[in-house]
Amino acid sequence: MAGNTFGHILRLTTYGESHGVSVGGILDGVPAGLTLDIEKIQLDLDRRKPGQSAIVTQRKESDTIRFKSGIFEGKTTGMPIAFEVVNADQKSKDYGHIKGKYRPSHADYTYDEKYGHRDYRGGGRSSARETVSWVAAGAIAKQIIPFIQIKAYTFSVGTLQLSDDQNYNLEQVESNIVRCPDQDIADKMIAHIKTVRKNGDTVGGQVKCVVEHVPIGLGDPVFEKLQANLAKAMLSINAVKGFEYGSGFSGTQLYGSQHNDIFEESGRTKTNHSGGIQGGISNGMPIYFKVAFKPVATLMQSQRSIDQSHQAVEITGKGRHDPCVVPRAIPIVEAMTALVLADAYLSHKTTQV
Amino acid sequence: MAGNTFGHILRLTTYGESHGVSVGGILDGVPAGLTLDIEKIQLDLDRRKPGQSAIVTQRKESDTIRFKSGIFEGKTTGMPIAFEVVNADQKSKDYGHIKGKYRPSHADYTYDEKYGHRDYRGGGRSSARETVSWVAAGAIAKQIIPFIQIKAYTFSVGTLQLSDDQNYNLEQVESNIVRCPDQDIADKMIAHIKTVRKNGDTVGGQVKCVVEHVPIGLGDPVFEKLQANLAKAMLSINAVKGFEYGSGFSGTQLYGSQHNDIFEESGRTKTNHSGGIQGGISNGMPIYFKVAFKPVATLMQSQRSIDQSHQAVEITGKGRHDPCVVPRAIPIVEAMTALVLADAYLSHKTTQV
């Protein structure tokens, strides 16, 4: 049972391979009557696109979005919104050398085993190019819930990391190319990524996301809890290995008497170990979570591997790849967050009559 | 939009409040012709039930399951399997004192805000009693995929923890009441939980789950990736704050040249940082992941809180609660894993004709 649809009331269905005609999707369930800001959508795509800075892949794709339906005279009509982003700069010949070879820690092997037939060019549908559609749809989702503010940023690159206890000025996130709100650490991260690339290697990192002004009541127990859908959304992103919200893994070391969030009379809580969610439902406090990204698998080094007949081969990455996925992952994390929250927001409208 | 159904082809729908008549559910999509071992189902329920040892809640519930449909002459018929577990030992009067009060870090406040009307007895539907149905359904799911072995165990309690680099004999998990495969550390964990309880406090911990003999090909990109559904399943469990699989959060500190799993000619890999999944699809290597549980929120101590009119109140837990949720969470983690894997297994049958 194929699974190319995300969400319940707000539903994104996507298509496209990295070296096919285009990538795109249909976003169904957008309420009627919204005045869409198309520039904001393109802006998020630009934050995701390759070639935007010295520390990301140098592929050149304009990633210009074209809408096909669901918008009339500038407003949404309640009909499905289809969109397409043409694949402009695919160099399929970059991949001829890996046809029939399985790249280590890629999806080549599992796709071949599962489907028996695979578009090997650039990873086909397992490529991160797929997230173009996610960012486009997420940028629409943000406009369904304009009162909610979603801000993701680079929390760590390798072992270089921010602190959980410090407040960062999230307005600074876009002021540097690594999207880290602390300029000193950002500079170190940028230098580190450049070194890693020079070595033909890659490095992992973490993204933190903070969501403010969330209305109380979003999330539907027991199987559509807000944190469960956020976790699913994040683990859907290529290269993600972990998700934690609120106190996360470190909270497991606390006692209940330390961890409990005591109410103020306003209904807000003094601390926020809960991460803005109680019982699967938003409680009005900020939602925050972290997402772990492994290092990109494509290396500009020679690696041992096997081919389709399980013979040992050597493989070396060609093409243009990211030495660290985190800076370009920021708008992707935000987009998936927006899809989850907008869906939960629309869903909540049916809770009481 | 209420969300009391989990899964796609294999679908569990549950009902029930902790102090209502019963908890139970309907499991739809179980293939016809399976000979069900009912004792094994009851055994998993017994591993979850309260009162089973000195370090868990002392509530007494027999948690005996009764099946209503879908099984005929010992075999599944392909029809929905309904089951019910009666709530025997609920002491609703234990909760009279909290009617109208919001317990810190519980779902009382968010349920009231979302629904406007709430069954306050024992947490109602936000109670972990709900997981009785999950364990029952998961025990059926295990029998759909008997060739897969799912083993969860206590990885940490507070700061007491096992090592990721050591191989434990998972046959030992059930040999102690904390369900930790290292007896020395298990003894320390048990002693620690007893101390915590004596203090009227609670403590968090982590569960690790290892899944072996998974066929290659389970999981459906791009939005039903195996790890995404596992993450959703785990974050659906009460008190869970995080999920990581394979190299997880620590893998973010590695270079690609360290992290990539090199193929052997068998198709297996020398290392398994990938955690048995590539591109959202199982690759035949063991799947392993960790789940973070916060400390239980109900304390046998006095805490400050507020009531429904947002006035300050004092609140003290009554009743019988777990000082540490982890030992009883083991069968729950296994059950949710089984539901995800059995669903993916059935789903995979439609991939090729």
Next chain:
Amino acid sequence: MAGNTFGHILRLTTYGESHGVSVGGILDGVPAGLTLDIEKIQLDLDRRKPGQSAIVTQRKESDTIRFKSGIFEGKTTGMPIAFEVVNADQKSKDYGHIKGKYRPSHADYTYDEKYGHRDYRGGGRSSARETVSWVAAGAIAKQIIPFIQIKAYTFSVGTLQLSDDQNYNLEQVESNIVRCPDQDIADKMIAHIKTVRKNGDTVGGQVKCVVEHVPIGLGDPVFEKLQANLAKAMLSINAVKGFEYGSGFSGTQLYGSQHNDIFEESGRTKTNHSGGIQGGISNGMPIYFKVAFKPVATLMQSQRSIDQSHQAVEITGKGRHDPCVVPRAIPIVEAMTALVLADAYLSHKTTQV
């Protein structure tokens, strides 16, 4: 992929075989805060139950409903509502004689072929007893949309039928046991059914349903059109062979100049060939449709058939069966209509923000 769930926002999942422990279901998505009238639910079950009159099956089942969850202090909580109706008067030995035989025009053969293993007692899950749960859920659905009035009645029995051009007083429907609002024709229908039963035979008929006070705007193009979901709901009922709404099949003989419904300035239309739905969306005019029921397949006559090894056998119905399904189908048609409309009503809440 099993299919025991109906609806999208309001979702009914059912279970149960006619000679199992019980039939029942879980209704998810009922909004919180509704004061449920349980007597009205039981009343609809009583309208469906066997043994209620001289022209229906003489099985005795009290069909008393018991609720398990989702209602607290008389009000819905937004949690799933589980309910159960125990099978009291099943005489499984009535079916011993058909074990291994395929009754003509029953589901015995197809269930065996599809599932390989079947509960043969009383038709198992293919029995019309399943509709107990539909009526219970529909009676709840009616209370979600109390402003809508749903009235079904017997339009024909065999060749005895009402006129489409006459207005009947639908308050009279329950005044006779065949549920036909014209007492003269009702008397003839009743006499005819008695004769048919005496002959050990059965007869078909049609149900007409009229729905008034439907808000404008229910139904979701293009694949959740109101008439499409009504059609699916009706064709889900055992023995139904056809559905038409508005002008239906006879409208195919008209010219557009005759068929078009001309608007009045109020927005209502002078005629209502459209049957209250335009473009899949309710237009505020009454919705009306007809449902065709074939004659019941179980005869108190000897019939030729085959057994599981495809050998010719003789088969004679035992037990207690309906000579005409229509009188007891009235509450079932209403219930399925209510489920569709309440689902569409909740769904419509997400159309605009």
Next chain:
Amino acid sequence: MAGNTFGHILRLTTYGESHGVSVGGILDGVPAGLTLDIEKIQLDLDRRKPGQSAIVTQRKESDTIRFKSGIFEGKTTGMPIAFEVVNADQKSKDYGHIKGKYRPSHADYTYDEKYGHRDYRGGGRSSARETVSWVAAGAIAKQIIPFIQIKAYTFSVGTLQLSDDQNYNLEQVESNIVRCPDQDIADKMIAHIKTVRKNGDTVGGQVKCVVEHVPIGLGDPVFEKLQANLAKAMLSINAVKGFEYGSGFSGTQLYGSQHNDIFEESGRTKTNHSGGIQGGISNGMPIYFKVAFKPVATLMQSQRSIDQSHQAVEITGKGRHDPCVVPRAIPIVEAMTALVLADAYLSHKTTQV
């Protein structure tokens, strides 16, 4: 909750307005490894397209399909198949005169009331142009189940109709422009449609569909019965007012002793009043059903109507419209049938392990 997705395992999601950029869709769940015959897909589109004969609308659209994904080296990959058909000959100015006016028996009024904002050009998404995508997807679905033969034809136009008791040579269906297998009646139908068009009027009709070589076992009780999904599929088509299968409405006049289908030792039945389905599951006999189409609402005559401020207006159809929808509906009925059957076929694969 928007509803632009059809099907469960095989899922079609569509987009597009009649005068927007294009219409198209994403078909998810097509099994991997099928060699797709693209010409056959285009052929079905050509059977649906306007301008194909003297008795249909004279709009000129080439309706050439372009695929965007999911096909590699001529074979399906298991990935979603996206496709697009550009709107070439839309003359939006044909609709300027109806902006703000509600055409009788169109969806103008209900869309405005439901969504508050509507693409009025050519009916927007309520246009029958939407069915381009249905036909494209259905043509792919046919190739998933090539062993099943689906044949629809014109059964009646106005009062001119075929007989249910006669066997027609369905190879003749495409030999005339009205798609009726009896050439004499076809000639009368064609002449009648020409007269109707000359009068600026329209006329209704019925389509009959016969499906042969259906495997036993398709359909999933109790809410995904094969006939229920066929009914939903047919009632989703614009202008459809009714559906009946097997003995249909006329079967309601029979006795059970006449209606029951007696088994032969082969497992087939002597008669086929059941229409190839028992208990919601195909029984291996031919499936046949009829679909009622009302006369097209757009007339080339002056009609009274109202505008958005509910003032009386006169309205006259401009543009180029079908005098009778039935000839072009034939491939649409077939396509929706194929989508239902292919979905049921894939679904059936999960019934037994």
